[in-house]
Amino acid sequence: MKTIEMQTPERQGTTALPDGRVLSWSEWGPLTGRPVLLCPGAATSRWLGFGSAVLAETGVRLISVDRPGLGASTPMPRRSLLDWATDVRHLRLSRALNGLRVVGFSQGAPFALACAATQEVEAVALVSGGDELAHPAIRALLHPDVAKLVDLTATEPAQAEAFFAGMSAQMMWDMVIGMSHEADRAVYTEPRFAEAYRRALDEAFSQGTAGYARDTVLAMSRWPFKPESISVPVDLWYGALDTSPVHSPDHGQTLAARLPMARRRVEPDAGGALLWTHAEPILTSLLAR
Structure with missing residues (x-):
């Protein structure tokens, strides 16, 4: 495995919103x-970036933002994916x-697509992106345990949210390591990466678990926008060795077919x-789109 450079943030700050x-x-x-x-993955925060070794040569200013209730961003109970797009508009x-432009990793994918659906960004890269489960x-392709959670979210969303609120940082770490392919475990457990992750x-859990929940x-809900209506280019990146049951069961094939400008x-x-x-x-592909 090649060495992955992990760098602490070069700059940090907050942006006030109208509310x-x-x-x-x-x-x-x-x-x-x-x-x-960067729309980070599940239960992570602005502290974890990517590609620090190539940002200067690719000409990228990478900005990772805590979603409401995670890290140091103010909670917003009952928020929606489109509320996130509105927050990004104010930030922009x-x-x-x-x-x-935006990168959505894992559970960050629908948040990135919400920004595309509202035309807040010029192009999108979804990396190991969570599909519209x-x-x-897609529902018919899911692992039975994931399907049960999707069904619970559809029928009893408050109960599902309470269930997800039982997560912790240690439980998330154990879950990610446990469901990952050995190629991913080699990345995640490399000492410097593990420390940053x-x-x-x-x-992410410093304010409690409500933001993650x-x-x-x-x-896990139906998205409040139609991927078929997204008019900005979208790159979808998946690894064939990805064994996560909550990313995309067909590695984005169905989602790519729903996005008019997908690659x-x-x-x-x-x-x-x-x-x-x-x-x-x-990053190079995203900038060229």
Whole structure:
């Protein structure tokens, strides 16, 4: 496995929103670079970036933002995916993030697509992206345990949210390691990566578990927008060795067919951690879209 450089954030701050909430963010890369927003995966936070070794050469200013209730961003109970897109609009305008593009990793995928559906971004890269698990074409392909959670979310959303609120940073770490292919475990357990990843988990749960629980309900519900209506280009990146049951059971094949301007790549020797193992081609392709 090639060495993956993990770097602590170069810049951190908060952005005030019109309703009095704040979004907390971290940045890496040149201030003059093309702004790329990272929508992090489940229960992680602004502390975990990617591609720090290639940001200067690719000309990327990477911005990772805590979603409401995670990390240091103000909670927003009963929020929706489209509420996130509105928050991103305020962030983009207040920080003059012109030409913004977005990367959605794992559970961050529907949040990234919400930004595309509302045309807040110019292009999208979904990496090991969570599919619309409640869509009929995907629901039939799910692992039985995941299908039960999707059904519970559809029929008893408050009960599902309470169930997801039982998660902790340690439980999330154990779950990710337990359901990952050995190729991914080699990435996640590398000492420097593990330190950065576990710090991001701890930070994500620093206000409690409600933020993660809400994120997961939104990810397991029907999306409030139609992928078929998204008019910006979308790259879908998957690793053929990805064994996560909550990403995409067909590695994005169905989702790519629903997105009018989609381009899908499945890397044969990669797993779900390809955000870190394939950072340069992901960013280069995103900027070229």
